Amino acid sequence: MNRFDDQTVLVTGGSGGQGSSHVRAFHAEGANVVIGGIDAERGAALADELGTRAHAIRLDVTDESSWSAAVLAAESTFGALDVLVNNAGVQNPPALIEDTDRATWSRILDVNLTGTLLGIKAAIPALRRAAGGAIVNIASTMGVGGTARYAPYVASKWAVRGLTRTAALELGRDQIRVNTIHPGVIATPFIHEPAAGATAAIADDYSPEPFAVPRLGEPIDVTRLLLFLASSDASFITGSEYVIDGGLLLGPALQAETA
Template identity: 90%
Template sequence: MGRFDDQTVLVTGGAGGQGSSHVRAFHAEGANVVIAGIDADRGAALADELGTRARSTPLDVTDESSWSAAVRAAEDAFGSLHVLVNNAGVQNPPALIESTDPATWSRILDVNLTGTFLGIRAAVPALRRAAGGAIVNIASTMALGGTAQYAPYVASKWAVRGLTRTAALELGRDDIRVNTIHPGVIATPFIHEPAAGATTAIADVYSPEPFAIPRLGEPTDVTGLLLFLSSSEASFVTGSEYVVDGGLLLGPALQRETA
């Protein structure tokens, strides 16, 4: 038996680098999975690959009616919704605050913050109908400190932290737990490809060599924690934040001399 037998999980950005890892793992643990996102072709291809217990649905996380349709699609296909993973996110091209286009600022906050807010708002009635469940918001280590030239992204992810804690307080008595994961630098196209409007990818200027675990993270590093937080094993955990960064936030590790 799997940890998520007879449960339905909706993952936003579900066909992306981290999202597809999450979707595959939930499905392997017995869940019905709903792959939600703007890339309908990739979502449909992943659903076809997984076969039974998998559906793809279009979702623009910035649009309230799109959210309503996605939650309705999950319930229509599988009868109920038990877990929401707010995974969809976008990055801004690096720029100083004084050079950041207000339209870029608005776009990043619309997707990363308002999209998460609308997701919680749309999913809560369905989670209540299922007698409880879990919401996990994927934030970033950038939500735990400042990062020059990434003001929109940093601000959006900091705000997700406050939104998560508030939601946890409001929903705990409904047996709905809300937690946040803060990934570090994870080896996905998000890191290896330049953001829209940028010419340099984060991986081109970042080296994990000084840190405690000197490698880029893998999507599965995040997925394992996500499964725990979404499961009954974490039934007493809400409003919490978990960092998956290989020690990046700790600072440089002790460098041992080699013989």
């Protein structure tokens, strides 16, 4: 028996680098998957690839009506909603705080933080109707420490931590668990391609050579942890944060001695 047989999972940013990994894995574990994303064509292509038990919907996470439509699609197509993965996110072009414009600040917080809030808010009634479930918010190691030139993104991901803990307290008695994953540098277009308005990619600022595990992360590394937190195997875990970064935040690793 698969871990997610007869369950329905909504993944935002579901056709992106990490999102598509999550969608494919949930589907392989027996779940009905709802692929939410701003790029409707990419979502539809992924749904067509997966075939049965996959449904794509255009979802703008900053729009409450779009969220309502996504939750309605999950329930009307598959009968319930059991898991929400708040995976959608955007990055700001690198800039010092003194050079950060208000529009960029507002856009990043609107997607990364308000989008997560609206997702939780929209999913609560459906998860209650399903007699409980799980919400997993995908944050970032930038939400655990400071990072120069990325103030809007850092602030948004720090705030997701507090939002997650508050939601866990409010929803625990409804058998709804809420947890956060903080990925480090994961090998996806998100870090290999410049953010809108930028000329350099985030990966240009990071070499995995000092990491305790000296490689970039792969989407599947995050997906495996996500599957655990969303499953009944994690039934006693809520309000928790999981960093998955190969030791990035630990500091430089001890280098092996050479002969």
